[in-house]
Amino acid sequence: MTRLLGRVDPNYLVLAALAVALLFVPFFLEGAGVEVAVRILMFGMLATAWNVMAGYAGLFSFGHAAYFGLGAYSGAYLLVVHGLSPWIGMVVGMVLGAAFAAMTGFLSFRYKLTGAYFVLTTFAFAEMLRLIALNLDLVNGAVGFRVPIVRDATIWDLQFAPGSPAYYYVILGMLIVTLVVTIALTRSRSGYFIVAIRDNEDAAASLGVNPLRYKLLAVSVSGALTAAGGTFYFQFLFFIDPPIAFGAPISVEILLPAIIGGMGTLWGPLVGAALLVPLSELTSSLVRSPPGFLGFLEGRSGVDLMLFGALLVAIIIFLPRGVYGTIVDRIGVSKARKRGRQRQLEGAS
Amino acid sequence: MSVDTAASDGALLSIRGVTKTFSGLTALEDVSFEVQPGQIKGVIGPNGAGKTTLFNVIAGSFPPTAGEVLLRGKVVTGLPSHRIARAGIARTYQLMKPFGTLSVRDNVLIAALQRTGSMKEARVRAGDVVERVGLASWADDQAAGLSTAGRKRLELARALALEPDLLLLDEVLAGLVPSERAPVMELLAEIRRGGVTMLFVEHVMAAVMELSDEIVVLHHGQVLATGTPDQVTSDPAVVEAYLGEEQSDADA
Numbered sequence: 001m002t003r004l005l006g007r008v009d010p011n012y013l014v015l016a017a018l019a020v021a022l023l024f025v026p027f028f029l030e031g032a033g034v035e036v037a038v039r040i041l042m043f044g045m046l047a048t049a050w051n052v053m054a055g056y057a058g059l060f061s062f063g064h065a066a067y068f069g070l071g072a073y074s075g076a077y078l079l080v081v082h083g084l085s086p087w088i089g090m091v092v093g094m095v096l097g098a099a100f101a102a103m104t105g106f107l108s109f110r111y112k113l114t115g116a117y118f119v120l121t122t123f124a125f126a127e128m129l130r131l132i133a134l135n136l137d138l139v140n141g142a143v144g145f146r147v148p149i150v151r152d153a154t155i156w157d158l159q160f161a162p163g164s165p166a167y168y169y170v171i172l173g174m175l176i177v178t179l180v181v182t183i184a185l186t187r188s189r190s191g192y193f194i195v196a197i198r199d200n201e202d203a204a205a206s207l208g209v210n211p212l213r214y215k216l217l218a219v220s221v222s223g224a225l226t227a228a229g230g231t232f233y234f235q236f237l238f239f240i241d242p243p244i245a246f247g248a249p250i251s252v253e254i255l256l257p258a259i260i261g262g263m264g265t266l267w268g269p270l271v272g273a274a275l276l277v278p279l280s281e282l283t284s285s286l287v288r289s290p291p292g293f294l295g296f297l298e299g300r301s302g303v304d305l306m307l308f309g310a311l312l313v314a315i316i317i318f319l320p321r322g323v324y325g326t327i328v329d330r331i332g333v334s335k336a337r338k339r340g341r342q343r344q345l346e347g348a349s
Numbered sequence: 350m351s352v353d354t355a356a357s358d359g360a361l362l363s364i365r366g367v368t369k370t371f372s373g374l375t376a377l378e379d380v381s382f383e384v385q386p387g388q389i390k391g392v393i394g395p396n397g398a399g400k401t402t403l404f405n406v407i408a409g410s411f412p413p414t415a416g417e418v419l420l421r422g423k424v425v426t427g428l429p430s431h432r433i434a435r436a437g438i439a440r441t442y443q444l445m446k447p448f449g450t451l452s453v454r455d456n457v458l459i460a461a462l463q464r465t466g467s468m469k470e471a472r473v474r475a476g477d478v479v480e481r482v483g484l485a486s487w488a489d490d491q492a493a494g495l496s497t498a499g500r501k502r503l504e505l506a507r508a509l510a511l512e513p514d515l516l517l518l519d520e521v522l523a524g525l526v527p528s529e530r531a532p533v534m535e536l537l538a539e540i541r542r543g544g545v546t547m548l549f550v551e552h553v554m555a556a557v558m559e560l561s562d563e564i565v566v567l568h569h570g571q572v573l574a575t576g577t578p579d580q581v582t583s584d585p586a587v588v589e590a591y592l593g594e595e596q597s598d599a600d601a
Contacts, residue, residue, distance in 0.1 A: 189462050189471075192451075196459045199448035206408055206442075207507055208434035208463035264450075336490050343486045 011183050011266055019176050026165035038167050038236065040277045042229060045175040047257035047269030048182060049225035054255065055264035056186060057218035058198030059105075063122030064254045066104070066129050067097035067223040069245035071230025073133065076145035076240050086158040090231040094224040100125075101223025102216050109212055123248070130246030144241025147234065158235045167236055174232060175270070178225050182266060185221065194218050226254070256308065260315050262325025271324040276308075283307050360419075361386045361546050362407070362438075362515055367416035369402055369570075376402040377413070378570045384515065389547045391557040391578075394567035395590065400550040401443060403567070404517050407548075408440045409433040420515070435463060439513035441504035443520040443550075449493035454479050456492050456503055460510035475510055482506040482536060498529045505533075509540065516540070518549035522556050530556070558582070566590070 022041075026034055046068065054060045074096055075089030104125045113121055133139055153159040160166035185191045193214045196204040201211050234240045244250065261272025283303060290297045297303055319326045360383035369377040377399045384390050392400050406413045409430035417426040425433050434440075439460075448456050457475040465471050479488050482502045487495065492503060501521050508516055521537070522530050530553065537560060541547065551557045557564065557578070564581045566573040568590045574581055581587055 189468060192455065192459060192462065195451060196448045196456075199450055200446045202410070202430075203442065203446035203448065203507075204459065205430040206410075206434050206440050207460040207511055208431050209459065210429075210431045332491065336494060339486070339490060346486070 009183055009187055012180075014267075015176065015179055015183070019172070022172055023169075026168050031163035034163055034165055034168055036278060036281055038171055039281075040273050041168070041171045041175045042232065042236070043253060043257050043277055044270035044273035045171065045178045046226060046229040046254045047261070047273055048175070048178045049222050049229060050254050051222075051258045051263060051265075051269045052182060052185065052225070053101075053219050053222035055258060055268070056182075056191070056198065057194050057215060057222075058264075059215065059219060060119050061122040061222075061251075061255070062119045062248075063124070063126035063251055064222075064226050065246045065248065065251040066122070066126040067101055067226040068230035068233070068250055068254065069126070069129055069133070069242075070096045070100055071227030072234040072240045072245045073139055073145075073230075074227070075231035076147075076234050077139055080145050080148060085156050086231055086235050087156065090228050093227040093231050097223040097225075097227025097230075098220040099223075100129075101219040105216055105219040106212075109215055123251070126246055126248070126251060130242045133242040133246055142241065144239065144244070145234070147238040158232075171232055171236075174228060179266070179270075181221065181225065186266070190214060190217055256312065258322075260312070260322055262322025262328065265322070265325045265328055268322050268324040272322065275323065279311070280308070359386070360384060361388075361421060362548065363419040363422075364403075364407070365417050365419065367403070367406055367413045367418065369399075369406055369411075370414045376570050377406070379416070380567070380570070380572055381416075382565050382572060382575060384546060384548055386514075386546055387544055389541055389560055389562045390549070391561035391564045392548065392550045392567060393552075393554075393557055393564060393581075394573070397569075398567040399570040400567055401519060402570075404440060404519050404550065407433075408438060408517060434511060434513075437514035438517060439508035439511040439515070440517035441501075441508050441519055441521055443523065445497075445500040445504050447492035447495065447500055447503055449491065451492055452489050453484050453492050453495065453499075453503060453506075454488040457506045457510045460507045464510075464512050478506045478510045481509070483532060497524050501525060501533065502536075505536065509545075514546060516545050516547045516549075518547060518551075520550055520552060522551060522553045534559070 025037055029037060046064070050061060050064050071090065071093030074093030075086045078084040078089040078092060079086055104121070108118055108121050134142055139145070147159065150157045150159050155166070155170075158170065186195075193204065193209045194217070196207075196209060197211045197214055205211055230245065257272030257276050258269040259272070260276055261270065262268025286294070287297055287300060287303050315322065321329050362384040364380055364382050367377055367380045368375070380399075380403065382390075392403065394400055405411055407418055409425070409428050409432070412427045417424050419425065420433075420436055420438060423436075425436055425438075428436070448459065451459075454472070454475050457478050458471055461471040461474040461478070462468075465474065476488065479485055482505055484499060484502055484506060487499060492500070495503060501524070505518070505521060508518075518537075522533060525533065534556060537547070541560070547560075549557075549560070561578055563575065564578055565575050566581060566584075566587050573590055574584045574587050576584070
């Protein structure tokens, strides 16, 4: 038994324990609480997908709305216009998300756009899709899509009564799949190459690693997973239009949990979502019905975003590696110190 | 991309008329020489002579403006660096380029993975190489935390794990204090006994003289002289261009 466990990545065990614990969450929450839980898992899943590209591959994306929107629109279009199950839309969206990520990634890598230029490119491609969707009658232009209500909906319709815990279990499953993909990737040969390229592309190439190939792999996986999250988002919120699907706000909502939690760490994005989503709920309810002394805030929009901004600045200053990332770093440093002392002892004897 | 040519001389590496200009500035001009299998060849020359440019051309960092590089008689000029690496040329960088967030062992693992499909096997091989270069106690540490001497060894370890036919060493001794040089010299001698062909750029003259079978002297991007260490050091042109000013450094 211990030999068997010894071969399994401890992260899988943590994930299994976490999954089992999360199964029981809906039993302790009421309607609105379940909704918050769904949002935590959804943004945890999206940020984990973003992290594959930005965290592990070091390709910072400010345009994940592109892949998210492709997933949301694939699901919406195929469901509303052709009556196909959102699950089919999700698969189509994932293919489109991966293909778009690979195509735009190839152009950026081919022309050696790095750093701020790469970031701007990802943003520009998402904006491009937003403008296309806005002007394309095929996808209803500015009107967007609404989920048609299905009588006696089943899991195949990916539609449940509002506040139903079924949404929770679906997104929990998607989160688990996303985390398993991330663990499997980072443990694989491709995963090691991806991180090596991030750390030093020239050195990786001179050790036989083809940088283009593994960067494209990272962006495609990230694009596909993000698109799947987009399809779910449409089913959960019942509505999508170009600004929601392809706009900058969703790009920010996807990347923020990963940065707050810790880029390039497995659990950072989920930790970030678990902190940010409730905080956002809190600030928006504060604005809806503020206590007496904060009465001037009533009905003002954007206060939650201001708080987000302030928090982000604070995190960047005090925890540049994110909440979870900082913890991991500290543990790493103390382990390294221990090995250092060990070396001194060996050297002395 | 590779083209067979009539290379009957059996050289492992042939540099033929390589010229490299950077927007008007000529870094290498019609450089030609060969490296025979098992040979240790030193490349020396004053700063700016074109030594690192030569390495970058051979390793595929950029193509030459003219001329060609052949490995075992096959043209590798213009191939991207990852394909040249897989073809059997490993290089170290003068300015070390560790994968900072990876452990020392995993740095070497990246190279070992090119030669085996098995993760387990690659880990074992990486561990062996890490031990061979004397970094075993640091195997689990992040590479970013290594000292200069440690990073030089890591460069060497990664290149060795690629199991190359030809090893390009760019100043592996530079920046090391004399007490750190001796073990690296021993390591190079051991690698040489293992039959790996080496082409190395080095400023530490004692090391060049001790290790090289043959020396190529570059000056202003051109080959000034080639020959055994004794031949080269007694060549008046070389003494004037290079050794005259550098000898005092090496003694210090």
